[in-house]
Amino acid sequence: MPMGLDQAELQRIDDVVAQRKKIAKGDTLFRNGDKFNALYAIRTGFFKTCVSSEDGRDQVTGFQMAGEIMGLDGIVSDHHTCDAIALEDAEVCVMPFDRIEELSREINALQHHVHKIMSREIVREHGVMLLLGSMRAEERLAAFLLNLVQRLHARGFSQSELVLRMTREEIGSYLGLKLETVSRTFSKFVEDGIVEVKQRHVRILNTDALKTLVNNQNCQAH
Amino acid sequence: MPMGLDQAELQRIDDVVAQRKKIAKGDTLFRNGDKFNALYAIRTGFFKTCVSSEDGRDQVTGFQMAGEIMGLDGIVSDHHTCDAIALEDAEVCVMPFDRIEELSREINALQHHVHKIMSREIVREHGVMLLLGSMRAEERLAAFLLNLVQRLHARGFSQSELVLRMTREEIGSYLGLKLETVSRTFSKFVEDGIVEVKQRHVRILNTDALKTLVNNQNCQAH
């Protein structure tokens, strides 16, 4: 939500966001090829978005949690170009995009907010490209974990404990690794005393070690 | 440029785009950390954009040519988060972003156009993530070449011949490969009779073979 709005403006934005939709775990909110109508703000639950090439291979492009926006990919061609799948039961706000455009012509703060959301997504993807293009497995997983806890912490959860909502395979797809490599890398972190892992429950014991991994990209640097 | 505008609207958009700027080969249009003021539309020339992690490693996030827009990364934090570097002498239109926002409140077509440009960039990056996350070297280079000629063709250039404006190292950075691998993969394509390569001059002899490489991601598929 943008800041610095008066009561009437807030009310009008609320109206846009009025419609809710529940998505059961495993169901898709939208799918590649679907007509684009609206953006979706996650109220509760957890999603993955993925793109796929014709030959059936697919790539997780992101994991989204409460407060984050999905569907921006659909604007350019009026059709979605990726799938959004709920990793747990979820609820989203449906925000018809023509209404958003309409309203953001009148409310400057909303207009700028929309621009920032799209820009933020572009910058996030730059980070993923850096990760996929130049990091080793340990660095990738460390960056992934740090990013997740940071976002969870911003939502009031623990800085050091988290429950993964996705499988090793989905993590691997996101990070450009095979599930076995993800599993082995978790095991390595456990050996090194950096994290505790019990199924999908992860406790980070040494945040600094993870940060060092991401930054001091020790080997292979030049 | 958006379509379906009357004379007066076109004039007002023209005014925003009025300021020009020349960039010499090797110079930066903007740099990570610079204050964000404007978007840039390339009139002539060729750019790369790259992000870098603190430790000095960097990743090329894209190559931009005439008609494409740079600077979208700066909106979210009011500062640029990547470098834009001219790979040949270039000229850009400077489009102050507050003017764009102002005008797109009044001209619906412009507003939607801006949204589409940002969405297109998000979708493009999804494609790069798919490439970096799941393709092998030959597939990456094939996809890269096809993408380049397609964009050049849309600008009136040949469908089969192109001059690379970037080094093997820059191609490698973009594709998540080392420059030696890029070079070897070019050599392999030449052996297979798919392309002719003479320094940075590339002639595509068999477009279908490249397309097959990208789609039938033969090995490593599951």
Next chain:
DNA sequence: CGCGTCATTGATGTGCATCAAGTGGTGTGG
């Protein structure tokens, strides 16, 4: 012409993929 930059090619090494076997947790139906 000589130097620096970019590119090619070969020899070797390694990080991750692949293949395969086995474990543990969960849900289901007899």
Next chain:
DNA sequence: CCACACCACTTGATGCACATCAATGACGCG
């Protein structure tokens, strides 16, 4: 309530694609 099946996960053995290291060659520019 237990047996069974299924799925996610772990772990080991092996192979391969690409990185790394190194030497040489080809432009292009001052």
